[in-house]
Amino acid sequence: MGLTKSEMFTRSQNELAGIAKVLGHPARIAILQEIIKSKSCICGDLVQEVGLAQPTISQHLKELKNIGLIKGDIEGTRVCYCINTKKWEEVKQLFHSFFDTHIPMNDDCC
Amino acid sequence: MGLTKSEMFTRSQNELAGIAKVLGHPARIAILQEIIKSKSCICGDLVQEVGLAQPTISQHLKELKNIGLIKGDIEGTRVCYCINTKKWEEVKQLFHSFFDTHIPMNDDCC
DNA sequence: TTCATTTATCGTAATATTGCAATAAACAAT
DNA sequence: ATTGTTTATTGCAATATTACGATAAATGAA
Numbered sequence: 001m002g003l004t005k006s007e008m009f010t011r012s013q014n015e016l017a018g019i020a021k022v023l024g025h026p027a028r029i030a031i032l033q034e035i036i037k038s039k040s041c042i043c044g045d046l047v048q049e050v051g052l053a054q055p056t057i058s059q060h061l062k063e064l065k066n067i068g069l070i071k072g073d074i075e076g077t078r079v080c081y082c083i084n085t086k087k088w089e090e091v092k093q094l095f096h097s098f099f100d101t102h103i104p105m106n107d108d109c110c
Numbered sequence: 111m112g113l114t115k116s117e118m119f120t121r122s123q124n125e126l127a128g129i130a131k132v133l134g135h136p137a138r139i140a141i142l143q144e145i146i147k148s149k150s151c152i153c154g155d156l157v158q159e160v161g162l163a164q165p166t167i168s169q170h171l172k173e174l175k176n177i178g179l180i181k182g183d184i185e186g187t188r189v190c191y192c193i194n195t196k197k198w199e200e201v202k203q204l205f206h207s208f209f210d211t212h213i214p215m216n217d218d219c220c
Numbered sequence: 221t222t223c224a225t226t227t228a229t230c231g232t233a234a235t236a237t238t239g240c241a242a243t244a245a246a247c248a249a250t
Numbered sequence: 251a252t253t254g255t256t257t258a259t260t261g262c263a264a265t266a267t268t269a270c271g272a273t274a275a276a277t278g279a280a
Binding site: 043044054055057058059061062074076077078079 | 224225226227228229230
Binding site: 006008009010013014016017018020021022023024025026027028029030033036039041050051052071072073075080081082083084085088091092095096098099100101103104106108109110 | 116118119120123124126127128130131132133134135136137138139140143146149151160161162181182183185190191192193194195198201202205206208209210211213214216218219220
């Protein structure tokens, strides 16, 4: 089969996993870092910098846009991508909350 | 093809993406939360709680163990899983560092 | 208009992931 | 030794992801 219904899990579990999944590819991490680094946000330069073919980069950008982490501004034939800082903060907070859940000490094992 | 060589990316890009990938499934998020919630760490109870077949849970546990987020203690026929707090803190810090990179304001677009 | 530039989309091949039934392996209890 | 319990592994089918060539779509420049 290979399909788990999302109804099996809570909304927040699906949300966090969905975002983590998009972050789960080094090219997309590289794209985000490159957008941040190049203060003025970049476009097809990502193809040069990341080293994947243009359609591939475009596809990764689409996924990052889908979860709202980046925005794209059309400027003539070019598209200027940049971080959506509002969403960036939200996602930061999401991971923060997840990892800050207190881990109780365990005497029984481990 | 469908394969990007990991040599294309930095060590830390691959590391972060690799961990995010494992977190990128709601069942694995649910498993982590359940382990945390059940103070005394649990075993095959996860099958009951998460609602997937035993081999599926076992497989997800394996992936979580691979990145070191959980440990498994064999206790007779049972295996007691719990959070590897040391690694947990490391991963928390990893995401923290990633999301805390300063996002420069952009006047050009977006 | 015609040509060059840039990005998105389509189509497709290669690969990876997911889920589970069947089964093995390890142990406890009788 | 046999039985029951628990977990890991194997094998496989269904699906998803990834990468890229080809192509379309949109714009700017000549």
